[in-house]
Amino acid sequence: MKMQSVQLSHGSGGVESQKLINDIFYKHLQDLVICGGEDAGVFESSSKLAVSTDGYTISPIFFEGGDIGKLSIYGSCNDVSMMGAKPQYITASFMIEEGFLFEELEKIVISFSAAIKECNVKLISGDTKVLPKGTIDKMFITTTAIGEIVYPNLSAFSLQSDCSIIVSGTIGDHGAVIFSKREEIEINSNLQSDCAFLYPMLESLFTENINIYALRDSTRGGIASVLNEWANSSNVGIEINEEKLPIKNEVRGICEMLGFEACNLANEGMCVLCVSKKDELKTLEILRNSKLGQNAQIIGQTTNENKKQVIFKTSYGAKRYLEYPSGELLPRIC
Amino acid sequence: MKMQSVQLSHGSGGVESQKLINDIFYKHLQDLVICGGEDAGVFESSSKLAVSTDGYTISPIFFEGGDIGKLSIYGSCNDVSMMGAKPQYITASFMIEEGFLFEELEKIVISFSAAIKECNVKLISGDTKVLPKGTIDKMFITTTAIGEIVYPNLSAFSLQSDCSIIVSGTIGDHGAVIFSKREEIEINSNLQSDCAFLYPMLESLFTENINIYALRDSTRGGIASVLNEWANSSNVGIEINEEKLPIKNEVRGICEMLGFEACNLANEGMCVLCVSKKDELKTLEILRNSKLGQNAQIIGQTTNENKKQVIFKTSYGAKRYLEYPSGELLPRIC
CATH class of the missing domain: 3.90.650.10 (PurM-like C-terminal domain)
Incomplete structure (x- = not known):
């Protein structure tokens, strides 16, 4: 019988980890990834950059109008936008509970991928951890967005009166x-x-x-x-x-x-x-x-x-x- | 009686969140933070950069020779180093279980801060989430390191024979x-x-x-x-x-x-x-x-x-x- 859910072995950094990444993540993210298979992604820049990180732990993970995958991309891309920056790159770290259904994981990866396309960013680094049942509630995602500043000097410290x-x-x-x-x-x-x-x-x-x-x-x-x-x-x-x-x-x-x-x-x-x-x-x-x-x-x-x-x-x-x-x-x- | 552990209210984005951040995080990280109080950190660059993200979920969180705080800084800084890059900036997202002792949190923040100093990087963006008891085992940290490439072209795809x-x-x-x-x-x-x-x-x-x-x-x-x-x-x-x-x-x-x-x-x-x-x-x-x-x-x-x-x-x-x-x-x- 084919496995239908994420197992601990999918997080061990071995054969099964590669399989999970290829079968579910790369399948939907292939064209959106740069520097796959390396320890770090590489990009060239000659400008002012904004960087923002956020951990997404929303419950329920599926809700009217979205899910944790979409939210984790929009959320961090919005944060760099607030500094006047156009998002360009995103990193993502998935933490997944043992027993999480592949079907649900794939749904999330598909909406995550669609959001990446919509934001017109590239996935520059990623990580997947699998945690034993009961040590995490379903799934958390942390993303970091990097964007090029097009409208500088926005700041919470620079409001004027009137x-x-x-x-x-x-x-x-x-x-x-x-x-x-x-x-x-x-x-x-x-x-x-x-x-x-x-x-x-x-x-x-x-x-x-x-x-x-x-x-x-x-x-x-x-x-x-x-x-x-x-x-x-x-x-x-x-x-x-x-x-x-x-x-x-x-x-x-x-x-x-x-x-x-x-x-x-x-x-x-x-x-x-x-x-x-x-x-x-x-x-x-x-x-x-x-x-x-x-x-x-x-x-x-x-x-x-x-x-x-x-x-x-x-x-x-x-x-x-x-x-x-x-x-x-x-x-x-x- | 003074509270001795992290409460859900510390993660609500209000008064208590600010207090947690000021009393425990900023206390030890003050000189290491850039762009505190903004939605995203900003830096200027005119070079090739390497970026790497990793989620740290180690158990136990304290172990001989380290703890999750130190590990989360070294880990991602090492990953960009592997691409020939000198680490310069780091982002961190903390996910903490309700009831986590302040005393232990402070220990981790102190070693996290010491590792940031040792790696000579700046904390450019951070996030803290508090999760209800039982939905996360103690604490997870995700960090993203950004470094300037000083030795280019290292790659898992470029090994030669002999x-x-x-x-x-x-x-x-x-x-x-x-x-x-x-x-x-x-x-x-x-x-x-x-x-x-x-x-x-x-x-x-x-x-x-x-x-x-x-x-x-x-x-x-x-x-x-x-x-x-x-x-x-x-x-x-x-x-x-x-x-x-x-x-x-x-x-x-x-x-x-x-x-x-x-x-x-x-x-x-x-x-x-x-x-x-x-x-x-x-x-x-x-x-x-x-x-x-x-x-x-x-x-x-x-x-x-x-x-x-x-x-x-x-x-x-x-x-x-x-x-x-x-x-x-x-x-x-x-």
């Missing part, structure tokens, strides 16, 4: 999907994780020379985390018009049911932008011209007052602080 | 230590993992213009794996003089007790070299002048016969094939 704060899409979609899936809440809707590659949407902003101070994809900790980090790092205040926040009704519903703030929920295909006020409308227009940015919204501005604080305002004049998220929130969200 | 095969040190030390620790075999000796950074030992070979065809650190699968991969990739035969293999008595003892071949056991601070015959003695001399290379040995040669095969010979004329390792060997060795 700039506009914009979100490129609706808030909390990914977190709400994972939460409801994990809590087995039936969502009678098509709500999907927003899991997506952000660089193509941002490219026009870079080439149109929009004056951007900072970009940050809103993942773990949601926009509450991004805004508080920016306010702190750049010593500015941030004022958000609460009514402007684009939040899907399904996400609002899940938040009410579970007692969460949408602002603390993760996205995986949305970013927050800080741009100069004069460019805010042009930014909005460019974002909305892209498929991912159709729900983009100007949500607030940086201020000279209330330094290091994020303040939510309503049109009735109510004000409250948006705190840096704390407590457990949702483990294994990405 | 070259010398050299090992830089004794065989199987790391594997034997982990095995005996896991099987609770008392070794009445000082046997330690050989876990070490290899670049400094190799640097003189690069500057002295030794004619090297390939380098490979012998880790998972041992030298059996390296030699078989080389024979296959370069379509040459490899003949090894079995009596020349430097193997410590303790390692021989453990192998006999457990029925293993030392050639299948992992090292973490030893590499195999393929150099032109005319340079073999000079190579040996340079290696032996370095602390790590004192037990270096010429163990065999590449041949035009027996292509894709590795053959072990004794002085009595006995011959046998050294197979590519197969079966389970030892999971979680690195």
Whole structure:
């Protein structure tokens, strides 16, 4: 009988390891790999590079709108995009539980491969480990993206006051999907994780020379985390018009049911932008011209007052602080 | 009461995550980090770079001669060194089990930090995830090293026949230590993992213009794996003089007790070299002048016969094939 799942021997660095790599990984990644069979991949560069690493441990590994394979590519490619870099290379380390079904592994490798193609990067180094049953829950992937900086000087430390704060899409979609899936809440809707590659949407902003101070994809900790980090790092205040926040009704519903703030929920295909006020409308227009940015919204501005604080305002004049998220929130969200 | 272990909230991307990073990671890594607080690290380069990623899942995480922190830095820095590159940057992604003791985490971060200093690299991007108890066994670390190539064209695909095969040190030390620790075999000796950074030992070979065809650190699968991969990739035969293999008595003892071949056991601070015959003695001399290379040995040669095969010979004329390792060997060795 043919084996149907990953065995410990597939991780021993011998015959079976080679077989796993050839039969499942190379099969779908062949044209996307450089320097296969060496200890390290090699590339030539004469520019400023951005590098970002992230470990993906999401549970469940398959979810509405994506899976761990796709997420692990988009996630790190998005992180270098946030530094104004065009992703070029990616490394990936797979950690797999003994007994993991080949069928599921192949599904993940196929979507991982499709994401690599979409991001137009090359897989420059890879690693596979197999762990005994019970020492890891199904599969973790760590990726590192390397990209060439095309729009320099973006930084969480360089926000100025009187700039506009914009979100490129609706808030909390990914977190709400994972939460409801994990809590087995039936969502009678098509709500999907927003899991997506952000660089193509941002490219026009870079080439149109929009004056951007900072970009940050809103993942773990949601926009509450991004805004508080920016306010702190750049010593500015941030004022958000609460009514402007684009939040899907399904996400609002899940938040009410579970007692969460949408602002603390993760996205995986949305970013927050800080741009100069004069460019805010042009930014909005460019974002909305892209498929991912159709729900983009100007949500607030940086201020000279209330330094290091994020303040939510309503049109009735109510004000409250948006705190840096704390407590457990949702483990294994990405 | 002060918390003594890692909690799920330390992985939520909020206040507690920041605290964990500041109190334990930054405390020991402050001077070694570039671009802290951004989504990606940035560096400038105008050369050929080598990149290598590896996931470290070793069990136990503390062992004679090292721990997972040190191993995760040396391991990936060694991998880029094998491509003739001087390591310059490293990224690290920590995955930690809920309940992991701060005391142990700090020990690991301290040795991780010392290894970064020793390798003279900068930490350019990092990530920390906390996983619910039972979904990961203690801690996994994935690192990616980036290095500048100083000795180009090393490749597993470029071995020629009539070259010398050299090992830089004794065989199987790391594997034997982990095995005996896991099987609770008392070794009445000082046997330690050989876990070490290899670049400094190799640097003189690069500057002295030794004619090297390939380098490979012998880790998972041992030298059996390296030699078989080389024979296959370069379509040459490899003949090894079995009596020349430097193997410590303790390692021989453990192998006999457990029925293993030392050639299948992992090292973490030893590499195999393929150099032109005319340079073999000079190579040996340079290696032996370095602390790590004192037990270096010429163990065999590449041949035009027996292509894709590795053959072990004794002085009595006995011959046998050294197979590519197969079966389970030892999971979680690195």
